[in-house]
Every structure is written in structure tokens, then in C-alpha cells.
Amino acid sequence: MDRLIRTITKDGSLMAIAAESSDMALISYQVHHTSPVASAALGRLLTGAALMAALIKSPGASVTLKMNGGGPLGNVVAIGDGKGHVRGYVQNPSVTLPLRSDGKLDVGGAVGHTGLLAVIRDRGEGEPYIGQARLVSGEVAEDITSYYATSEQIPTACALGVLVDKETGEPTLAGGFLLQVLPGAGDEAAAKVEENLKKMPPMTTMLAKGMNMEDICGQLFDGMEWEKLDETPLTYACNCSRERVLRAFSTLHPDEIVSLAGEDGFAEAACQYCGRTYRIPKEELEKLAEEKRKKKI
Numbered sequence: 619m620d621r622l623i624r625t626i627t628k629d630g631s632l633m634a635i636a637a638e639s640s641d642m643a644l645i646s647y648q649v650h651h652t653s654p655v656a657s658a659a660l661g662r663l664l665t666g667a668a669l670m671a672a673l674i675k676s677p678g679a680s681v682t683l684k685m686n687g688g689g690p691l692g693n694v695v696a697i698g699d700g701k702g703h704v705r706g707y708v709q710n711p712s713v714t715l716p717l718r719s720d721g722k723l724d725v726g727g728a729v730g731h732t733g734l735l736a737v738i739r740d741r742g743e744g745e746p747y748i749g750q751a752r753l754v755s756g757e758v759a760e761d762i763t764s765y766y767a768t769s770e771q772i773p774t775a776c777a778l779g780v781l782v783d784k785e786t787g788e789p790t791l792a793g794g795f796l797l798q799v800l801p802g803a804g805d806e807a808a809a810k811v812e813e814n815l816k817k818m819p820p821m822t823t824m825l826a827k828g829m830n831m832e833d834i835c836g837q838l839f840d841g842m843e844w845e846k847l848d849e850t851p852l853t854y855a856c857n858c859s860r861e862r863v864l865r866a867f868s869t870l871h872p873d874e875i876v877s878l879a880g881e882d883g884f885a886e887a888a889c890q891y892c893g894r895t896y897r898i899p900k901e902e903l904e905k906l907a908e909e910k911r912k913k914k915i
């Protein structure tokens with residue numbers, strides 16, 4: 619089962635969050651029928667959203683990550699919340715690109731790197747915080763690292779990996795970590811962790827070796843004392859509902875609401891995150907339009 623752990627060094631200078639997200643990546647593939655490169659890009663961003671949401675210590679919090687690098691995948695979006703629920707989509711899920719010369723999927727080429735990573739952090743109360751940073755490679759983890767460095771001035775290291783069947787596009791393993799240097803940390807801790815990071819193999823290699831999240835944090839904090847703060851199960855979950863669809867419809871002009879019904883007498887709306895479809899009968903649309911007209915008077 620997918621899970622996320624939060625860890626900290628005993629001297630309070632470094633914290634790391636590590637997530638195993640293989641099931642989440644698999645479900646997103648089943649929902650969106652993603653190509654190999656789209657599975658990798660979306661799996662990475664979903665894992666990134668889970669990690670970044672875990673940084674906000676509030677159950678009502680959510681983090682939305684939106685990448686548009688000008689590449690053929692279009693927008694790649696992922697939302698994670700404080701309860702370990704993650705969902706996302708990619709605008710053009712069937713895009714395929716030739717493998718890179720090193721035999722790897724060309725995630726950076728598919729996402730592109732000429733646009734922005736937008737980050738919307740909502741604590742569940744008050745105005746959400748919106749930040750953004752230029753993409754550096756479109757490879758996702760590097761872009762998240764760069765976002766923290768440029769937009770929030772927090773020294774961060776992020777690694778994300780999704781192992782994908784290059785024929786079918788099915789993800790078999792996924793995971794990642796986010797490491798941050800905490801305020802007041804000495805140079806020694808930062809230098810030590812930098813040394814450890816250099817020695818670490820890529821995320822997919824560690825997952826393929828069967829390393830769990832505790833093993834990975836152990837490598838990050840090699841030579842330091844550390845402890846696990848807590849653990850959260852992760853799931854691909856959507857919060858869409860019929861009520862939300864009706865609420866979205868009610869933002870339209872009354873005439874537009876009625877015109878949503880097709881020839882069969884139903885308006886159909888598909889959730890872009892989970893693929894669920896909602897069919898609203900014309901009578902209900904007329905009622906909604908009528909309520910809206912009344913409110914205007």
C-alpha cells in the first residue's frame with residue numbers, strides 16, 4: 619500500500635518526506651490511459667503533490683501543482699491534500715516521444731521547459747498562497763527543487779521516479795522524496811546531506827532494489843541520528859460529486875444552463891481527474907436556471 623513518512627534529524631536541522639506511490643501511479647494510468655511518457659510525467663507530479671501537501675501540517679490543506687512547459691503533453695496538473703489523497707490529469711495523455719539517447723523516457727521533452735510551475739497552497743482557511751517559478755527542465759523533480767530555491771528561498775532536494783513499462787505505459791513502481799534544510803541548521807549538516815545525496819542512486823533504482831521509505835531516509839541521513847515523525851497512507855482519490863457539477867453549472871448564465879442539455883435531454887459532465895461522468899436531466903437544469911433568474915431579480 620502507498621504511504622508517506624515524515625522524518626527529521628535529531629538535531630532539528632534537516633527534514634525529509636518520502637513517499638511510495640506505486641498504486642497511485644497505476645490508478646492514474648488506469649483512469650487516464652496514459653502513454654509511457656505521460657505515465658511518467660503524471661506519476662512524478664502526483665508524487666510531488668503528495669510530498670508538498672505533507673509539508674503543510676493541516677488536514678484541511680491542499681497543494682495544486684500545474685506545469686505547462688510548452689511541450690506536447692500540455693498542462694500536467696496534480697493536487698494533493700493533508701489526508702494523503704492525490705488526483706491529477708494530463709491534457710494530452712496519448713502523446714508519445716522517442717526514447718532519449720540514454721534509453722530513458724523523455725519526460726522533459728514531453729512536458730517542455732519554456733513555461734512555469736504554478737503552486738497553489740491552500741491551508742483550508744483564508745486566501746490560498748499562489749507561487750510560481752520558471753521550469754528548468756520539465757523533468758518535474760528539478761523543477762520542484764528550483765521552485766523552492768527561487769520562489770521560497772528554502773534549500774531543498776527533490777527526487778521523483780516512476781518505473782514504466784515502455785510498451786504499455788503501465789507504471790510498476792513510483793516514489794520520491796523531498797528534503798529540506800531547516801532554519802538555523804549548521805553548515806555541517808547541509809554539507810553531510812549533500813555528500814549523501816551525491817552517493818544515492820536514482821529513485822527508480824532504489825525502488826527496484828526493494829528499498830522502502832525508511833531505507834531511503836536512512837541513506838539521506840547516513841551518519842546522522844534521525845527519527846520518523848509520522849506516517850500517512852496515500853490514495854488516488856477524487857472529491858467530485860453531483861453537487862459540485864451543479865455548482866459549476868450554476869455559475870453560467872441561465873440560458874446557457876438550459877442549453878447544456880443534449881438531444882437525449884441530459885447534460886453530461888465528465889470529471890477530468892477521475893473520469894466519472896455525471897448526467898443531469900433537462901428538468902433539473904431548468905430548475906437551476908429558474909433559481910438563478912429569481913436570485914438576479
Ligand SMILES: [Zn+2]
Pocket residue numbers: 856857858889890891892893894
Ligand atoms: Zn472526479
